[in-house]
Amino acid sequence: MTAQxxxxxxxxxxxxxxxxxxxxxxxxxxxxxxxxxxxxxxxxMPYTLLIEKxxxxxxxxxxxxxxxxxxxEHVLKESYGDRYRIDKDTLIAGALLxxxxxxxxxxxxxNKYKWASMYQYLRHPFTGVALCFKHGIPxxxxxxxxxxxxxxxxxxxxxxxxxxHHADFTDFDxxxxx
Numbered sequence: 077m078t079a080q081x082x083x084x085x086x087x088x089x090x091x092x093x094x095x096x097x098x099x100x101x102x103x104x105x106x107x108x109x110x111x112x113x114x115x116x117x118x119x120x121m122p123y124t125l126l127i128e129k130x131x132x133x134x135x136x137x138x139x140x141x142x143x144x145x146x147x148x149e150h151v152l153k154e155s156y157g158d159r160y161r162i163d164k165d166t167l168i169a170g171a172l173l174x175x176x177x178x179x180x181x182x183x184x185x186x187n188k189y190k191w192a193s194m195y196q197y198l199r200h201p202f203t204g205v206a207l208c209f210k211h212g213i214p215x216x217x218x219x220x221x222x223x224x225x226x227x228x229x230x231x232x233x234x235x236x237x238x239x240x241h242h243a244d245f246t247d248f249d250x251x252x253x254x
Contacts, residue, residue: 077105080115084135087142090168096214100169103207107179111192121189123175125182127252134178137247142171144243152239160235163216167236170220173213174240177204177221201227 078101082088091097108114113121122130123137132140145167152160177200183192194203204221220237224244233241 077108077115081105084115084118085139085142085172087139087146087168088172090142090146091165091172093165096165096169096217099211099213100172103173103176103204103211103213104179106211107176107204107207111179111182113179117184121182121184123178124248124251125189125191130251132247132251134175138172138175141174141240141243141247142168144246145171145239148239148243162235162239166214166216166220167239169213169217170224170236171240171243173204173208173217173221174224174244175200175204176207177201199225199227201225 081101081104088097088101091100108118118135119133121134123132123134124130146164149162149164149167152162177198180203181192181195181198181200182189184190201222201224205218208218208221216234216236219234220240223231223233223237224241
């Protein structure tokens with residue numbers, strides 16, 4: 077399954093630390109198993125159920141937001157040098173893991189995607205952090221996952237979380253604008 081995931085989302089390979097990359101992939105694999113999803117499903121399912129008729133898939137959203145983060149980090153580094161301490165592996169791993177909890181938050185019924193029972197109790201930032209913790213993902217990466225959505229608005233976000241939050245909401249707000 078790892079080869080299929082990295083083919084669908086090649087940004088996994090942008091994580092330089094091999095151990096971290098393998099842990100991130102393990103989180104994805106477990107989330108897919110729990111939610112009953114295949115790699116093919118990731119290229120079909122919408123990335124959000126908060127907006128009707130979304131034509132952006134879960135995989136497209138994850139890839140796009142991760143790439144936005146990479147570009148933002150590059151521009152900031154190019155413009156300001158070492159002014160901001162941004163750990164690129166933390167940023168990329170956080171970007172790839174931030175929405176992984178949605179694989180337990182969504183379910184498919186026939187041709188329709190609906191909220192799974194988990195959504196009644198926990199949104200994806202919480203379930204994502206739980207899976208990350210189980211797989212030994214570093215705290216700095218879990219911070220990105222935990223604080224990326226409105227649940228993190230009262231928390232002081234680290235630089236990687238700030239970048240991801242804005243990249244994620246850029247994509248979400250543009251989708252909502254359509």
